[in-house]
Amino acid sequence: MIRVVLPAHLRALAHVDGEVQLDVEGLVTQRTVLDALEAAYPALRGTVRNQTTQQRRPFVRFFACEEDLSHAEPDEALPDPVALGAEPLLIIGAMAGG
Amino acid sequence: MSGVRVLVGTRKGAFVLTSDGARKAWEVSGPHFPGWEIYHINGSAADPNRLYASQCSGWFGQLIQRSDDGGVTWAPVGNQFVYEGVAGTHQWYDGTQRPWEFTRVWHLEPSRTDPDTVYAGVQDAALFKSTDGGASWHELAALRQHKTGPDWQPGAGGMCLHTIVLDPTRDQRMFAAISAAGVFRTDDAGETWQPANKGLHSQGIPDGDAEVGHCVHSLAMHPSRPETLFMQKHWDVMRSDDAGDTWQDVGDNLPTDFGFAIDVHAHEPETIYIVPIKSDSEHFPLDGRLRVYRSRTGGNEWEPLTNGLPQRDCYVNVLRDAMAVDSLDDCGIYFGTTGGQVYASNDAGDNWSPIVRDLPAVLSVEVQTLP
Numbered sequence: 001m002i003r004v005v006l007p008a009h010l011r012a013l014a015h016v017d018g019e020v021q022l023d024v025e026g027l028v029t030q031r032t033v034l035d036a037l038e039a040a041y042p043a044l045r046g047t048v049r050n051q052t053t054q055q056r057r058p059f060v061r062f063f064a065c066e067e068d069l070s071h072a073e074p075d076e077a078l079p080d081p082v083a084l085g086a087e088p089l090l091i092i093g094a095m096a097g098g
Numbered sequence: 099m100s101g102v103r104v105l106v107g108t109r110k111g112a113f114v115l116t117s118d119g120a121r122k123a124w125e126v127s128g129p130h131f132p133g134w135e136i137y138h139i140n141g142s143a144a145d146p147n148r149l150y151a152s153q154c155s156g157w158f159g160q161l162i163q164r165s166d167d168g169g170v171t172w173a174p175v176g177n178q179f180v181y182e183g184v185a186g187t188h189q190w191y192d193g194t195q196r197p198w199e200f201t202r203v204w205h206l207e208p209s210r211t212d213p214d215t216v217y218a219g220v221q222d223a224a225l226f227k228s229t230d231g232g233a234s235w236h237e238l239a240a241l242r243q244h245k246t247g248p249d250w251q252p253g254a255g256g257m258c259l260h261t262i263v264l265d266p267t268r269d270q271r272m273f274a275a276i277s278a279a280g281v282f283r284t285d286d287a288g289e290t291w292q293p294a295n296k297g298l299h300s301q302g303i304p305d306g307d308a309e310v311g312h313c314v315h316s317l318a319m320h321p322s323r324p325e326t327l328f329m330q331k332h333w334d335v336m337r338s339d340d341a342g343d344t345w346q347d348v349g350d351n352l353p354t355d356f357g358f359a360i361d362v363h364a365h366e367p368e369t370i371y372i373v374p375i376k377s378d379s380e381h382f383p384l385d386g387r388l389r390v391y392r393s394r395t396g397g398n399e400w401e402p403l404t405n406g407l408p409q410r411d412c413y414v415n416v417l418r419d420a421m422a423v424d425s426l427d428d429c430g431i432y433f434g435t436t437g438g439q440v441y442a443s444n445d446a447g448d449n450w451s452p453i454v455r456d457l458p459a460v461l462s463v464e465v466q467t468l469p
Contacts, residue, residue: 007157008133009133009134009155009157009158010158012132013158013161013174042174043161043174045177045178046159046160046161046177046178047158047159047161048158050159051177051178052178052180057157057158057159059156059157060157060158093157093158094157096156096157
């Protein structure tokens, strides 16, 4: 079970509180986690990554295990603690005013 | 008893303001989608409980929300806006060419007859249509692919298609306004488009009388006179009596003819309303006095409307989609400000009072007249 922490706006959009838990088949990567996230919560399609290009939205970042994974390749394996459910993948809205 | 529902989009959420036909006591619902920019909310004339809202953020992109119960509950629908074919390029601020890139939905215009059909005007400028209640969107690409497209360039707010006017008597005809390109008209439901800018003059482009390049801010039409259009341009208040084929300046005796919003009285096709703004570099009322100007002659002769509006130290703006009218008798006029006030007049503009004073900056105001 993969654990994902969403930013507040996306929790509200998905109508969830706290972490979400996802089943991911095969290799656990940014892409497979986001595929599972969007399948479970269709309202989030297009909010984390562009629906057409599949690119991460510029002001969204991915953190896990105290590392910034935002610039890792989408098909690169996420750290083992994320794949094992010991650590969550944090989806972060960049800190900026507004 | 009849009533009204005022739909307010702001920088930080949506608000729904409701009143009975007297329009004196108001209930305020919201914020809906707190923290998100709501560029526009609009209701279907065919089913007043069907509302569409454009919800966006610099972080999480564009969503479209739909309500089937008059704004009590909402659900996201489709939000994939893909330009048809090769997107091409348009002018950038520095004169270079830049690829078309979708940013946000500025305006949602539901069909007058089918609640599941709705048009979306987007940035970078293009027109999309949904016929399934917003679940999916397809581009009416002939507009963006017009031969003048490479000459279009962004205004200060981006290169946006911000105004869509549907002709109530000809279902194949509609108008779209783009900043900064101008007005375009289709007579065949979007298959082909013609620039409709003859008579516009703009100092900010090399050829002031060019076919395109004009920063049109908004358009208004009375449903009984679909050949007549009123326009608030960057500077100039204009009028056309031939469906946009030619335009005449009708704002010369205003204290300033810069502004964003324009609308027409629901029962008097020659009565129009604008909110003059000091200038293109000072987006606030002249002399700190918030005045709506009304013309009962379709332009040229104007009177300031001030009763109930602040007449000192007022430095708000009224944006292009932030004015609307109801169809009760007397006609109600509504507008929202970047200071968060929504003002209403239940007597065609003679007297004004704020419905709310302290919302986030208001981006859009629409009103539904309910049975």
